[in-house]
Amino acid sequence: MKSQKIKATLILITSIIALLAIIILVAPRTKEPEPSDLPNNHEYTGDEGYNPVTSSEDALAALQTYRASIAPFDTFDGLSVMDLAIGEGEVIEEGSTNYSAYYIVHQSDGSILDSSFDDKNNPTALKSPLPGSTNLIEGWKQGIVGMRIGGVRILNIPADLAYKEADLRFIVILMPKQ
Numbered sequence: 604m605k606s607q608k609i610k611a612t613l614i615l616i617t618s619i620i621a622l623l624a625i626i627i628l629v630a631p632r633t634k635e636p637e638p639s640d641l642p643n644n645h646e647y648t649g650d651e652g653y654n655p656v657t658s659s660e661d662a663l664a665a666l667q668t669y670r671a672s673i674a675p676f677d678t679f680d681g682l683s684v685m686d687l688a689i690g691e692g693e694v695i696e697e698g699s700t701n702y703s704a705y706y707i708v709h710q711s712d713g714s715i716l717d718s719s720f721d722d723k724n725n726p727t728a729l730k731s732p733l734p735g736s737t738n739l740i741e742g743w744k745q746g747i748v749g750m751r752i753g754g755v756r757i758l759n760i761p762a763d764l765a766y767k768e769a770d771l772r773f774i775v776i777l778m779p780k781q
Contacts, residue, residue, distance in 0.1 A: 655690045655753040662705040662776045663729050665755055666719065669774045670726070675713040678761070679770045684746050685757040690777060692752025697744075700735035702752060705776045710769055732778055740765050743773065752777050 656662050665688075695702060705719040719733070720726035737744070742760030750756050758773040765771045 655688050655751075656755060656776050656778065657691075657753060659705075659729055659732075659778075662719075662732075662778065665776060666705060666707055666729070666774065667726065670707060670715070670718075670720075673707075673709050673713050673715070676711050676759075676770075676772060678711065679759045681761055682742050682745055682764055683759045684750075685759075686750070686754060687757065687774075688753075688755040690751030690753025690755075692777075692779065695747050695750050695752070695777065697748050698737060700737060701780050702735040702747075703732035703778045703781045704735070704747075705729055705732050705778065706773055708771050708773045710771060716771065732781060735780060742771070743775075746773070747775060747777065750775070750777055752779055 654661070656665055693701065707718040707720075708716045710716050715723060718726070719729045721728040721730055740760065742758060742764030745764065746758035746760065747756070755774065755776050758775060760771045760773065762768060762770050
């Protein structure tokens with residue numbers, strides 16, 4: 604009788620272990636982004652060191668780091684995003700304007716089209732952040748949905764969701780509304 608209980612217990616334990624092994628093998632995995640995971644030839648060295656942004660000084664440092672790594676890119680098939688840092692604040696929902704943003708936007712040849720920098724050629728400070736608005740390009744509005752305040756995200760925006768002339772790459776840093 605005792606040996607049957609032990610045998611039944613061992614079968615139960617073996618079944619649980621097998622089930623856990625199957626779950627582990629089948630479950631989706633999350634991982635840190637590899638350079639090949641980044642969209643359309645972003646020059647990613649793996650040492651950008653982005654952390655959630657909590658101040659304009661953090662935003663300036665993040666944008667200067669990104670500015671140094673800007674490289675040409677190919678055209679985009681559609682809107683794609685890549686989080687470089689996950690913020691710790693409120694999640695942005697569709698239509699939200701409850702944020703301010705710092706950004707850099709560049710063209711496929713790597714040239715900067717616009718930015719939050721005080722000086723395009725020799726940036727040392729940031730201009731006032733862009734207030735959240737529903738009057739921004741469609742790619743921006745779609746691309747920040749799900750982003751958290753304090754986050755840093757790359758938006759690869761095709762021409763049809765931008766200004767209709769060319770694909771654009773933005774790096775966006777969301778801050779609390781000012």
